Amino acid sequence: MPVLTSHSFSFLSSSFPSPSLRRIHSPPTPTTPSSARASMGSPVASFPYLPPANRNLMLDLLAAVDRRLNPSLLPSTVPPGVLLFQNPQGSSHGSVDIRSGSPSSSVDFVLKSWLHCKLPGPGEMNTASLSAFLNSSTDAPHLMVELIQGGPASLVLVIDLLPRRDLVLHPDYLEEFYQLTDLDSPRRDLEELRLVSPYRSPSLFVRSILSPTAVALTVDCGEEAAAMERIISGEVGAAAKKAVAVWLERCAGGGGRPVVEEEREALERRDGLIKRKIVETDLVANLPRMFGTEVAERVVGEIQKVFRV
Amino acid sequence: MPVLTSHSFSFLSSSFPSPSLRRIHSPPTPTTPSSARASMGSPVASFPYLPPANRNLMLDLLAAVDRRLNPSLLPSTVPPGVLLFQNPQGSSHGSVDIRSGSPSSSVDFVLKSWLHCKLPGPGEMNTASLSAFLNSSTDAPHLMVELIQGGPASLVLVIDLLPRRDLVLHPDYLEEFYQLTDLDSPRRDLEELRLVSPYRSPSLFVRSILSPTAVALTVDCGEEAAAMERIISGEVGAAAKKAVAVWLERCAGGGGRPVVEEEREALERRDGLIKRKIVETDLVANLPRMFGTEVAERVVGEIQKVFRV
Numbered sequence: 001m002p003v004l005t006s007h008s009f010s011f012l013s014s015s016f017p018s019p020s021l022r023r024i025h026s027p028p029t030p031t032t033p034s035s036a037r038a039s040m041g042s043p044v045a046s047f048p049y050l051p052p053a054n055r056n057l058m059l060d061l062l063a064a065v066d067r068r069l070n071p072s073l074l075p076s077t078v079p080p081g082v083l084l085f086q087n088p089q090g091s092s093h094g095s096v097d098i099r100s101g102s103p104s105s106s107v108d109f110v111l112k113s114w115l116h117c118k119l120p121g122p123g124e125m126n127t128a129s130l131s132a133f134l135n136s137s138t139d140a141p142h143l144m145v146e147l148i149q150g151g152p153a154s155l156v157l158v159i160d161l162l163p164r165r166d167l168v169l170h171p172d173y174l175e176e177f178y179q180l181t182d183l184d185s186p187r188r189d190l191e192e193l194r195l196v197s198p199y200r201s202p203s204l205f206v207r208s209i210l211s212p213t214a215v216a217l218t219v220d221c222g223e224e225a226a227a228m229e230r231i232i233s234g235e236v237g238a239a240a241k242k243a244v245a246v247w248l249e250r251c252a253g254g255g256g257r258p259v260v261e262e263e264r265e266a267l268e269r270r271d272g273l274i275k276r277k278i279v280e281t282d283l284v285a286n287l288p289r290m291f292g293t294e295v296a297e298r299v300v301g302e303i304q305k306v307f308r309v
Numbered sequence: 310m311p312v313l314t315s316h317s318f319s320f321l322s323s324s325f326p327s328p329s330l331r332r333i334h335s336p337p338t339p340t341t342p343s344s345a346r347a348s349m350g351s352p353v354a355s356f357p358y359l360p361p362a363n364r365n366l367m368l369d370l371l372a373a374v375d376r377r378l379n380p381s382l383l384p385s386t387v388p389p390g391v392l393l394f395q396n397p398q399g400s401s402h403g404s405v406d407i408r409s410g411s412p413s414s415s416v417d418f419v420l421k422s423w424l425h426c427k428l429p430g431p432g433e434m435n436t437a438s439l440s441a442f443l444n445s446s447t448d449a450p451h452l453m454v455e456l457i458q459g460g461p462a463s464l465v466l467v468i469d470l471l472p473r474r475d476l477v478l479h480p481d482y483l484e485e486f487y488q489l490t491d492l493d494s495p496r497r498d499l500e501e502l503r504l505v506s507p508y509r510s511p512s513l514f515v516r517s518i519l520s521p522t523a524v525a526l527t528v529d530c531g532e533e534a535a536a537m538e539r540i541i542s543g544e545v546g547a548a549a550k551k552a553v554a555v556w557l558e559r560c561a562g563g564g565g566r567p568v569v570e571e572e573r574e575a576l577e578r579r580d581g582l583i584k585r586k587i588v589e590t591d592l593v594a595n596l597p598r599m600f601g602t603e604v605a606e607r608v609v610g611e612i613q614k615v616f617r618v
């Protein structure tokens with residue numbers, strides 16, 4: 001699933017009516033915070049189009065994941081044409097990197113991607129995403145962070161630990177991962193900001209996979225474009241860093257209840273439904289439009305290998 | 310569950326800071342729309358404190374339910390002291406009526422309640438709620454409508470068909486009851502209104518029981534108090550009537566997949582978790598404070614009979 005980029009497309013479809021899109025910058029010179037150097041091994045990390053605040057935040061998150069999980073992850077086997085790709089016209093660029101967990105780890109895979117697209121008319125879109133899935137040795141939540149920026153003043157943001165149990169049937173799960181971790185607090189801080197409003201995915205299924213503490217927001221700065229950088233470095237950064245820290249500590253770090261053999265199949269079926277829906281609705285429906293059939297098939301194929309759908 | 314009133318209390322706790330509360334009216338003369346006369350058999354329907362727009366809307370909803378379900382419902386056996394009750398000081402008044410489904414019906418019970426409380430300091434709260442639960446012969450959603458008005462300019466609103474399945478595991482259920490019925494459309498109309506903002510229950514569990522098309526909103530009219538009546542008669546009314554109509558047509562009318570014997574227990578366990586949580590967290594925690602121990606025990610006891618928890 002949450003090839004976060006997949007969601008980006010459905011987000012995009014409802015969130016950035018083309019009149020509001022503006023060209024925000026030509027490929028900039030990347031600046032790299034020192035904390036993020038650990039992530040620089042992957043070409044994803046040198047992707048040059050992201051606005052600096054988004055880029056610095058994503059690099060910080062990737063560095064935190066690398067620092068903690070490096071020993072549990074196998075080297076990337078993603079081929080060069082997926083690590084970096086573009087459409088034949090050169091107006092869309094993308095980068096996807098995936099590392100699978102080692103056989104002894106509870107991590108299934110960590111997937112990171114950045115996309116840059118010139119849109120029809122004046123405007124461009126830049127997305128950055130990080131998703132990390134666990135395998136069925138644990139029922140602890142998956143991690144999902146997506147930033148979809150459609151212009152200097154317009155951002156859609158999704159940050160969540162995706163529940164893997166029916167929360168009504170498992171109130172102890174709700175308590176362990178969402179209540180005791182106080183994940184609702186950064187969501188509240190963000191929603192109280194003046195320029196922020198809720199983001200509802202047009203897909204009811206996507207809404208259904210989110211937790212009750214999910215950050216799913218639109219930031220629309222209008223004429224106050226400078227506020228965007230402040231919000232991303234501030235409240236957005238705090239929410240994303242908290243989600244990643246909780247996930248690393250409580251989920252990838254061996255949280256969740258022991259999953260007995262008979263339950264694993266049901267857990268895998270639930271994960272599989274999410275992954276399949278994303279491949280069908282988002283990737284297959286959108287990537288060809290943006291990158292052409294050949295590139296899209298190459299990228300989707302690589303993602304399907306770890307999704308196993 | 311959703312003794313809707315139960316939710317009212319948790320809603321209230323976060324939604325109506327006392328400074329915003331104002332006395333809105335002395336007990337008024339009720340006006341009754343002709344369509345609502347069918348509901349007048351129950352003392353709930355003569356409850357005199359609700360603002361006229363809320364009262365007319367609730368009476369319309371009750372009339373629609375009565376019209377359709379009357380042959381499937383047993384007569385009310387609620388004792389007079391629960392049909393109408395008040396606290397020893399006479400500052401809080403309440404009315405709860407319940408009709409159970411007949412043995413051949415898929416309806417478990419229909420519960421309606423109105424509450425009126427003078428709050429400490431200047432202000433009063435008026436709530437109206439309608440909930441209708443199905444039994445385990447079907448997995449179709451339950452119905453929930455709650456209006457909690459804390460003053461002439463301040464309303465919290467919850468309208469939903471509560472899913473009884475894990476929607477991630479059952480995308481066909483999501484499609485049947487939420488997608489094909491276009492329940493998202495009245496939610497969107499409401500959320501686009503200028504004076505409306507999302508309502509997040511302080512309870513993560515309550516958020517978890519809601520569907521992805523749930524209307525969960527705060528209407529805050531500030532100085533434009535006259536707008537409240539217009540919104541309740543307009544968009545709120547449309548959303549509530551649509552939810553009731555869909556529920557009567559597709560859920561109480563025999564929707565859902567056949568539930569085989571082995572699945573019934575799981576379905577009842579899930580319903581039971583919701584009901585139990587409501588009795589524990591909301592009713593037991595709040596009713597005694599508002600009505601005193603004796604009255605609260607009488608009312609909670611009557612609700613527990615149909616909740617069977």
